[in-house]
Amino acid sequence: MPSPAQQIRAPLLWLLLPMMAGLAAAKVWPPPAAGLTLVLLGALGLAGVALGAAWFDRPRAAMPALVGAAALAGFALLHLREPRLHTGETRPPREITVTLLVTDIFGSAAGARSLGGLGEVVVAGDLDRELVGQRVYFSAIRRISVGPRREGGYEVRGVLEPLARDGAQDGFNDYLANRGVRLRLTRAQFIRETSPPGRWAQFTAAGRARLDRILSHGLARHPSTASLYLAMLLGEKAELSPAQENAFMRSGTFHVFSVSGLHVGVIAGALGLLGRTLRLPRRLEVVVTLVVLWLYVQVTGTGTPAVRAYIMIAFLLSSQVFRLPGNALAALAASALVTLLREPLELFSTGFQMSYSVVAGLILLAGPLADHWQTRWQPFALKPRPEWRWWHDTIASGGRKVIAGVAGCWAAFLASAASGIGFFGVFSPGSLLANLIILPLSSLAIVAGFLSLLTGLIGLAPLSALFNAAAALIIIASDWLLRHGTELPGVYYPASFRAGWLAPAGMAGMTAVLLAGAAGRWRKRYGGFWPPVVLLFLLLVLGVRFG
Structure with a gap:
């Protein structure tokens, strides 16, 4: 049986971590005046040194060279993929007509006045040729626009301006910047469709509409529950009411809708x-x-x-x-x-940082912590095992499952606390209990939704409606628990970091502590399972402003 150290072995971290450092450096510093050629030559030279040292069995020389090569490669990669990263739009806001290839459409309520999304400029006027190939965010007025479709080409008129940073919109604008968007097209009108979406885009759009109909079957009289259900299965967060959104966000369980x-x-x-x-x-x-x-990911919008x-x-x-x-x-x-090789700017997105830090916490901490606690779970230690009856086994195995769930929620809480404060302005101690209850319920609802889709696609509409009803009951219970649970004192606190850099630094520091703890097998002489707790405590006391 492999040891714990072997079970967490991940050699790619020697490439991944320095490459992430190189990407971060590229986000801060522009390329050198001599260009990226020297950076690329340095990366190739260090890679050659690493290969040569490995060939002659010199690991102490190979590893530093490999780390340096990966860091330089990350620096060059971001600048090559985003050549305008450190150059902004210098021209003032102006009315413009361009042809956009729509790459993404953001969900919005049916009665909303405008529709937002992302597009790539494919045709521009003679005075705006530098815009071709650039990604822009558009906000189109519904009542005067042709309804855009993903992967379709459209002639669009609107006001082009640099991406603003105006305090209240910083979170959304950071999201856009981390998608490579530097410009926004506001008060836009989609004049006409210049090229229809491809066959695959039409297939996925039709598939999504059919999944929407299947999941809505039998829930017409319960629009609030249906909105939660569609948000949970298809990611349609625009259908959530403000009260529903706040309850899930404050309880630290909003991730079930992504x-x-x-x-x-x-x-x-x-x-x-x-x-x-x-x-x-x-x-x-x-x-x-x-x-x-893969089909599910494509149909739900390739988020x-x-x-x-x-x-x-x-x-x-x-x-x-x-x-x-x-x-x-x-x-x-x-x-x-x-x-990151596909999209280097993902490193700086909220979703990437939160998801990978939480999953790393679950892998590195939850399993060892659950094993540690479960060794102390001996409910019938004085009774010989052959004399156990069915209820002895049920209590013992049920306790082990609860312990594993608590360990997972604790690891996720430690890994996500900094990101919750930094990105959502909320510190949610109640997420420990909320996730312990809501995640199993959400998993059951997702399974019921999957069975509804499966039976609906093969024409068994009554069975599909039955599974929808089962999922609806689970969702109603979850919604009631969260709405009333978030009203209890101490479930969440408004909070913010004293400095913006503390959020990513806190996540990086927590991930480093978790990696070090797992590498040391969480031995007592290294502090056992306490170092992550101490780090979070110091962050809260020294770096967070509550209220």
Whole structure:
């Protein structure tokens, strides 16, 4: 049986961590005056040194060279992918007509006056040729616009201006900047469609509409519950009421509405169980699971959190099928590396930082902590095991499951506290209990939704309505618990960091402490499981302003 140290072995961290440092440096500093050629040559030279040292079995020389090569490569990668990163729009706001390829449409309520999204400029006038290829955020007036569709081309007229930073909008503008957007097109009018979406985009749009109809079947009289259900299964957060949104955000459970690791993981588990029930060969089961998950990610809008979760699960399942020496941390590192190679600016997004720090906490801390606590769970230690009856086994196994859940919630709380304060302005001690209750309920609702989609797609509408009703009951219970739970004192506190850099620094520091603790197997001589707690305490006391 492998040791704990072997189970968390992830060699890709030697590439991932220095590359992340290089990306962070590139976000702060522009490329050198001599250009990126010297940076690339330095990266290649250090990579050659690392290969040569490895060939001659000199690890002490190979590792520093490899780390330096990865850092320089990360620095060059971001500047090559985002050449306008340190150059802003110098021209004043002006009315302009361009042709946009719509790449994303943000959800909005049906009665909203405007519709927002992202697009890429494909055609511009002679005086604006530098705009071609740039990504822009648009806010279009519904009543005078042609309804845009993802992947469609449109002639658009509006006011072009630099992305503003005006305090109240900093969070959204940071999100846009981390998507490579530097310009916004406001008061826009979509005049006409110049090119329709491709066949695949039309297929995924039709698929999403059909999934929406299946999940809404039988819930027409319960619009509030249906909005939570659609938000949970398809990520349609625009359907949430302000009261629903506040209750889930203050309780630290808003992540259930982002199609991400929870959704993809639960559906992957359900597909695996279905494959084993049908006695499919293991490799065929994995192929079917990955294909169905990929379709689900595409139909729900290819959200970045869902893509990240899909990549991680793909690595993990592939390592199991092909019997490679993989583990959850190695899959997480591979997923992060592929994600950053695809889109380097993801490193600075709230979703990337929160999701990877929380999953790292679950992998590094939750399992060892649960094992540590479970060794002390001996409810019938004085009774010989052959004399146990069914209720003895039920209490013992149930206690172990509760302990594992508490350990997971505690690890997620420690890993996410800094991001909750920094990005949402809320410190939620109540998230410990809320996640312990809401996550199992949400998982049941997601499984019921998956079964509803499965039966609905094969034409079994009555069964689909039955599963929708079961999910609705679970959601009603969750909504009631959170609405009343967040009214209790001490569940959440408005909070903010005294300096903006403390949020990413706190997350990075917590992840480093978790990595160090796991590498030391959480031995008592290194502080046991207390260093993450001490770090969070210091952050709260020295760096956070409450109220």
